[in-house]
Amino acid sequence: MATNDQQYRNPDAVLDVYEKPPLSSWAFLSLQHLFSMFGATVLVPLLVGLDPSIALFSSGVGTIIHILITHRKIPAYMSSSFSFIVPMVSLMKTVGYAGVAQGTIAVGMVYLIVSLIVGFVGSDWIDKALPPIVVGPIVIVIGMSVAGSAANNAMMNGSHYDLTYFGVAMFTLFLTVILNMVLRGFWSNIAILLGIVGGYILAVALGIVDFSKVISTPWFKLPAFDIMFANYMPKKIYWGAILSFAPIAFVTMAEHLGHIMVLDELTGRDFFKDPGLHKTLAGDGTASIVAAFLGGPPVTSYGENIGVMAVNKIFSVYVVIGAAVFAALFGFVGKLSALIQTIPGPVIGGISFVLFGVISSSGLRILVDNKVDFNEKRNLMIASVILVIGIGNAYLQIGSFQFTGVGVATVVGIVLNLILPKHALSEHWDDDKDNWKKDQKAKGNA
Template identity: 80%
Template structure:
């Protein structure tokens, strides 16, 4: 049976792509996804100077738009992108959100243009450009390139090493692993949520959780929306915003391809062919355009949520939709949003060790399942270069434009695979 047929069921899935979980467990599974991405989602607007409530709202609606455009076939969560922080901070000082909005909308338009080209030209080139020897190491890089961030969350308190933080992160990590390994059924499926809750309780006992912001935040709070042509009139086109944001869209596209590769591997499907790369790109771009129209930052797919699916083998699109609805609603519930923001770094770090590590392990599995032979120099050279460039984050920077290590590793890996002979002269 064709794996892309809706009647196909992944034998490894606990709850597969089109299966709806029981209502009693559905909301908990969705909350688990919400908690896993919440920290990064609200951190981006805080760094830029935007309202976190808008980021939550736009991530929820953006995810729903992405799922609709991809015909409900891809369980991808869309949220705030870190790639645009530097130009966004600069623009907020010179042009305010008017500049950021134009840049964010430009990013979405670039995605739609590329999606249109792919729709016309097709995506058969993907199989040639991205064989297992390229895909496997790229997925490993996606998981391990953020290992430093996870470690910083687990150890560092305002830039200084904190033993208390490290202890909390390790307890959170081990509890999550134990829940996943020794619990059965539903309780095993929400191991990450249980780990966060237990880690949070331990953090409260250690006295590192500050509830003052929760107490001062109202229950209901309207996000500070910024509507183009209503909140402000763009009397001029901010070409510096457009020219600084648009090229970075190709960086997030490379990460987007990587995330689709991981989802292909996890779900045993080929999303590049069905619903098609043009639809996944269009969904991503539309999400960013929506964010720019309501006052949010640019949006991209999130590895944290892919990590959750890799751990619990629940790939249901319904669960992702539930997380999106919660995010959109939480954008208006001040106290709930503030409470989740109090989840301390070491808890996020401990959970991230599991989430990002499982993504990296999925890349290793691709290499093993496809019996990639590292005695062949062709394979050894490609994998070695991708891993070191990507994990080391050897980025390309020209002016304000910066192409991340993951993007550089992806391009270099594709080029090497296309130009290197399958067999070296010395073999």
């Protein structure tokens, strides 16, 4: 795998990591990323009682911070993390955002401490802990673990099944696939954006889009920033918040590693070595700390944006920067932010079928490209366990602390890879038996 420098260019890329898009298409390419991550970004604050505009702004700022810390070498988008919803809801009801802020800072500090350790120890251990037989299934799980969310968006109108919703989702899906296959050049590159627009137009025609919030929202609306030491002074240390948030950082860290693996595979690079795992962890942690001082939720890397890159083969870090700038600006433009929030669930669901599916297919590609032999029992056991735990979301729950299925699958896969012998004992017995038969046959012939 090549290092991430400008002497190497991925031959499969339409735009490689360090390449800038032409001005005529830059905005459209960046808007695709914005629309893809927008729903999940604003959903987290809506669920916990925060201002979605702050989450949008902090995601843009956090993404730019991550890109700068990683020396513009990793096209990763950072946005609201779902892993902290349970403790955030509890803290918002009891101590308010001050507790959430301290917990979010604790998350960032955990990332920074781990990044320092990795900086001293190095990342050579990653190749031993994460060979293709572990990485491939984990990447498949990352895509499949959110398949249920895509399906719910596509089918469910509130608490009941809606055939119209499903029809819109399927229309969006097939339109996106057809446009991606038929169109060429620039139009093929924005097939996802065109699919979203087409699905949205159909949703409007069918009357499932509500514009009331767009009409009532002013053009300019300052996000309700909750800035520490400016809007409020911390009265005490909320140890409960810190202790409930900090362990979950290792969950999002495992997911972050998985996303970097996918980006490695897509771009043909090794981001664990260049710019280094310590850099990408430091970028993630710093982004969360900044979000805490602005009034936003913890952030993490987003699979939706990786899915966009997997489809259009545009890995340009400048396209991601454009999406981050749009996100930060849209946090202040009330009507535009409200308009994007009107994109209905079935449109998001239809697009998600493509994006999440392509991520999982990247995992299959890792297994195929590395010629992983599933006749070997060791490989079969590792892959099987990772897939079922991850896709089934067999999470670990201890009090308010929850370790997601993706995190559990990652840890279990790494452990199995380290402890299982390279060849099963039964295979040795079979080999010994075959050798014994050959010896006996040779003696008989003699």
